[in-house]
Amino acid sequence: MKTQHPLARSLVTVRTWPIVTDMAVLAFGLAMFFAMAKIGSYWLEKPTPNVVISHSVWALPLYAFYSIVRIGIAYLLSLVFAVAYGYIAAYNPRVEAWMVAVLDILQSIPVLSFLPGVMLAMMALVPGHQLGIEMGSILLIFTGQVWNMAFSFYSSLKSIPREMVEASRIYRYSAWQRFWQLEMPFAAIGLIWNSIVSVAGGWFFLIACEMFVLGSRDFRLPGLGSYLQTAASANPVDMHALLCGLAVLVLIIVATDQLVWRPLIAWSDKFKFEQTESVDRITSPILTLLQRSTTLTRLPSRAWGAMEERLYRRLSTTQECRVVQPVDGPGKSRSILIPVVFGFFAGLAILWGAFKAVQMVHGVTLADVRLLLLGAGATWLRVNASLALAALWTIPVGVTIGLNPKLARILQPITQVVASVPATALFPVLLVGLIRLGGGLGLGSIALMLLGTQWYILFNVIAGATAIPSDLKEAAAVYRFTRWQRWTRMILPGIFPYLVTGMITASGGAWNASIVAEYFHIGDKTMQTLGLGAQISAATDSGRFPILLLATMLMATMVVTMNRLVWRRLYRLAETRYKLEG
Amino acid sequence: MLESVANILDSAAVPEAIIRAEKIEKFYAQPSQNRIQVIAATDLEIVPGEIVALLGPSGSGKSTMLRMLSGLSTPTSGQVYWHDKPIADAEINVSIVFQSFALFPWLTVLENVEAPLQARGVEPGERHNRSMKMLDTVGLDGFEAAYPKELSGGMKQRVGFARALVVEPEVLFMDEPFSALDVLTAENLRSELLELWANKTMPTKAVFLVTHNIEEAVLLADRIIVLGRNPGHIRTDFKVQLAQPRDRKSQPFTELVDYIYKVLTKPDVAPEAAPEQQTKVRDQRQMHYQMLPHARPGGIAGLLELLLDKGGREDIYRLADDLSFEIDDLLPIVDAAQLLGFLTVEEGDAAITESGTQFANSEILRQKELFRTAAVDNVLLLRQIRRALESKSDHTIPEDFFLDMLDEQFSEEECLLQMETAVAWGRYAELFDYDAGRRRFVLPDMQEDEIAASKESE
16 A cells, blocks of 8 residues: 555554544534524624623623634634735835834734724724624734734744755745745744734733723623623622633633644644754644544545645646746836835825824813823833832742742643733732722732733743753852852843843733723722823723824833833843853 | 767767856845945856866855856846756756755655655656655665654755755756765765766756865866855866776875865965956955954964974865864965964965964963964954054944944955954954943953943942
8 A cells, every 4th residue: 555645644643532533523513513603693683782791600601602702713813914914024025124113013002092993993894783893802802913923924934044945946836835835834833832922912802802981882792801891890799700700711721722722832843943853842632632533634634635736736837836936036027016006095095094183183182191191101100110020029939930840840830821811801800809908099000010911021031040051050059159149140141031022021011901900990980090091091981082092102102112212222132142052 | 889979979069058157247235335246257157967066265156156057046247048048037957955955844755855846746646656766766765754853964965865856957956965964974975976977867967066175076076166256256167087986095186186275275366367347346356454264363373383293384285184174164274374474375385484483382472462463464454443442532442333344345244254253363362352242342451440440339
């Protein structure tokens, strides 16, 4: 018998219980079908502005399902968009610089302040259906997820080794073959890790945007987020429902990790660009099980293979597959007309939008502006206070964990689960505690920001401490460094690049969190404090768009400026001076 | 009988070139609007039936030349023809064997070899058969399901060869194919390649090999082209008449190797007239900064001491052999010592000068002093940095200042290498110090003061 090469590996593995897995796969397929039908009928319902969100525990599975579908669709959209965006940016020198700059700015804009605009636009687009609100929330989650994925894909494409690209050119690969055999595999690992981060961020936004007030209108989507918020704002607070909701959320997050991410990471191991096989690898029992299922591996690859063969035969007659395409040549002189026309219209649209926005801001008084600036200052202080607090506790703890492999093995999974619970879900619980203690939101909001951002720093510090080479540690021991010397000469410089990476992510997260942390409905009260985030939320509530616009622009400017002036410089310093090579 | 007649006819007819380059030139654009010429206008032909080796020091544009001839890179001016058709429009059939193998780590050995056939729309069955046959030919029978990372370097390059040959290329390009391999593996693969070529097991009509290994070139090639640098140009192009298999120990072989060494060590004696230059382009040979060879001061000291041990004069080829160095590693050190006036090169021999002898006989502090004098006397860049530091009131100058000046003469990459070498030499000679954090040059005593000051403040 001839060996079938794509399956060579899975044929070798011992098969156990293939029928059971196959049945499970079948059942899964049926369930998917049912779910699609259910979602479809729900989306096409008339919008009922006052969806009653149940407190019952029995409503939880359905709500959780709705939330998962939202996240899932938003994620798939992000993936497609990220790949397309990265591809266009990497291969079109004319637009590359622009597209990367746009990425950079969009990455640092607080997504939550777009909520009202996006919602209204989507409602206008699909009037009379629940679908409008639904699309709005999905779009919002999408904007929270997509940028780092796009950036990851773009930078992967740019870092493909030159000789690999040349090999694909000299052997006259079509763009299709290059994409599947070179670009996608090369970018896969980065894309998967960024997907994990993105989906975690997606939960944060989902919970914030499933239920909100805009002017006189009250938007509600059945889901986990609205469930948690309803439970928290009931009078008295429905503690039981709140805790159940949280438990389901944690369960979903752990299950996603085990059922989706771990198998994906284990599978992506083969895309590692390495010359020799590494020793420790992440394993996933789920992946092993799936690979043993005959239906799942053989059928799709057969069907796919047959389709692909036809495509390859057709592609082989194109110019690209017959003539070697130079890597540095001017390429075919494409008409410049289309980009110019496109640019012209895009420019017009942007000008018109900017003009309209300026017109809108016209009615803002000087007192409003002063208040906004004051709020910006307050939020800036809070963000940095929360960063400092986070660094203060995570550095010693992270270094202790990182330098002690045994401790790391035990604590790492636990902290990962704790960290994966979105801060927005914990806010209500924390707020209830704050109220009972009688504390105000002024300082309380710092604690709330801390909740969302400390983990980024902790994980990076752990990673940094783990990466300190053992010969440095031994040298420190041999020369009897004092504790002070150990910290200033070895540990702090060693973790510096990781610390900076963590702080950058955390700072972005803290700005975003300020929008939900400084202003909160609980019971029938509204808690708020002076701050830019509170002003954005309040403007959303009362439908004051000019204030909302100004506040958003102010926040975006501050974030971008901070990135340019502080974080990027620190990052460059980390890259050049404190990088441990070898 | 008939065959011999055919042979005579064959040799009588002038073979038509497969690839012909006409006045190809290559420039790289610099961020500062300057254009650096990498290759000066060059004519070159690849004709059927020969293995051509392209030799040259690093920075002579060997790889760039290969990429232009294979259609991977477009010449800035001039034209490459494939059977009299411009290469950009021709359906050329060539392969490249890469130095880094350039295999796809996520594909199995078989999939790697099949991929080029897939691009050409070959049916799965035929694809499989042809690839398996080729794997068999290069001695990889039984490894088809392995992944490249499971293989040793030599095996990986065999996959590289199988992938290159499976498309039955008319010209096989090789870019330093053996330099990432250990000596024995490389030797083994070379002789197997020769065997495939001699037995006509591969349908390939010509082989174009880029290498920096002189012996490898003499061992394999029917024709050797030596490139010079700044900008890359052909210095000599000759046929190798030795019969295969060639014996490394035989006299004609060693004489030929020696001859090439001589050509390589005398870059200033240009055999031909300078190629015509375009306007606005700086003639690289009139540049006022010398190209600093990338050698460390410690290496220079080591070479001089060794040379003194050998009686002050030695064949460079023998020196490289004694040190078991590749010529690419030794030449920069020789060049550097020559630049500093510590030795002279005559007829492929390195001879130590008086100052060199003095240097080699001194202890370390005195060596630094001698090095300092030699560096200030002979190296413009170091002299400029020192003078500038002395004349500035705060005794520090940003690195960018000098990078901007180097930028007019060297490529971006080379500028950084030049700066790196200058820093290494300047630090050794205690001419100046370099603060990597602030990217500035400082006078050495200045820095000591600063350190003292910062210690006090702590």
